[in-house]
Amino acid sequence: MAITPPSNRLWWKEPIHGIELGWIVIAFLWGLFMFFFMIAWHFIGEQNLSTETYKVKPERYQERVEAFAAEFQAQDADGQPLEENGVPVVRPPVGGDAYILARLWEFWPILELKKGESYRIHLSSADWQHGFSLQPTNINISVHPGYEHVVTLTPTGTGDFGIVCNEFCGVGHHTMTGRIRVVE
Template sequence: MSAILPPAERLWWKHPLDRVEAVWIAIAFAWCMVMFLMMVFWHVYGKQNLSTETYKTTPDKFAAKAQAMVDKYTVRTETDEKIPVVHPPVGSDIYLTARLWAWRPILELEKDKTYKLHLTSMDYNHGFSLQPTNINIQVVPGYEHVVKITPNQSGQFSIVCNEYCGINHHTMVGRLYVK
């Protein structure tokens, strides 16, 4: 028999399994189980992935919540576009909106205090990447992503879109202050 020619019998799964094949299948299965368990371990004990809640929403409903937060907690504006800087109370829900090519509003949070961050996109897929930390969340239109965050470092952090969203993608940078 040649590897070029098709097998004489088409029902290959009815042939007995060779011992070497069985060993390799067992090794592959065992390795898959190890990697599966390691993913759970890394998530729970390694704190490498954020646990997010996701809800269906509409741009209008989310924009109303975000605007209510901005109206209530704005402390100043920054940049030429007059982007509001909000300083919400500790433990509150904070809303961050992605839209071509901006993150709004600028958030001002307190160190070692917990907040619930709500994210959504108003138009296209965007990626929320908090620099220089390793936090990455894909932000999808029509869905509200909720993450509990506790900033543990003071400073100014950049929010970068890491999902290509168009010609001005490189300008989609927001800010987060931790005091």
């Protein structure tokens, strides 16, 4: 209820003022421009992730990741397997495939990659939908059980890169992290 009701009760039949019509036209044209630019950016942006995705049974994917980790687990100077907090550190072959498994509440295993070399990173979930966010880069992927995503990654810097789950996955969501280490 208005404090002072309009003199003409059929306000929608009032003519639109020229300035108001101008702003409506500008907003409409800007909306059209943004809509078509989003489509164009997909082709000219040069930052689109791979669309390589396969159906996979979660149990089968988990077996593949475990076999990968056992085959390529890094060793220390004494020949002992490298682990951090019970999670194996894995050195995949340069130019080869590397596997990461998302499960409540971890990304498994820790990958050690070489700077400037390309790797095909395979991602899938064993249980729920998780988010794969590689920090501080701008790589974000929704990881679903039953689907294997493949991303080609060429690290350009060294150091530890954190993996964070950015899809709420339960009470331990805030602890769901992982790591990719890049060395010279």
